[in-house]
Amino acid sequence: MLSIIIYIVIFIIPLTEPIGTDKDGNEINFNDILGSDPDAILNDIHLKLQVKSLYNAISHILTKREQLIVMKRYGISGEEPLPSVSLPKSWVSAVPM
Numbered sequence: 001m002l003s004i005i006i007y008i009v010i011f012i013i014p015l016t017e018p019i020g021t022d023k024d025g026n027e028i029n030f031n032d033i034l035g036s037d038p039d040a041i042l043n044d045i046h047l048k049l050q051v052k053s054l055y056n057a058i059s060h061i062l063t064k065r066e067q068l069i070v071m072k073r074y075g076i077s078g079e080e081p082l083p084s085v086s087l088p089k090s091w092v093s094a095v096p097m
Contacts, residue, residue, distance in 0.1 A: 015041065 075081030
């Protein structure tokens with residue numbers, strides 16, 4: 001029987017750590033390659049982690065119907081958020097609890 005083992009190795013490297021040199025002998029780091037402000041990159045990563053945490057919380061706490069309502073109302077699924085609708089008090093009082 002053929003067994004294939006795949007190892008995934010994750011290295012955490014600071015964005016400012018030198019990773020090589022250019023043709024002129026200057027050090028190159030990840031910031032140079034990414035071409036963006038380091039704070040913008042870190043903010044983007046932080047936002048993605050928060051979104052992932054939100055999806056996790058929504059999927060574990062809410063029912064499927066509640067998930068759909070929250071995701072559509074606030075545009076979490078990538079769609080345009082639904083507009084806020086004001087309902088007359090008589091309609092709200094008529095909803096069974």
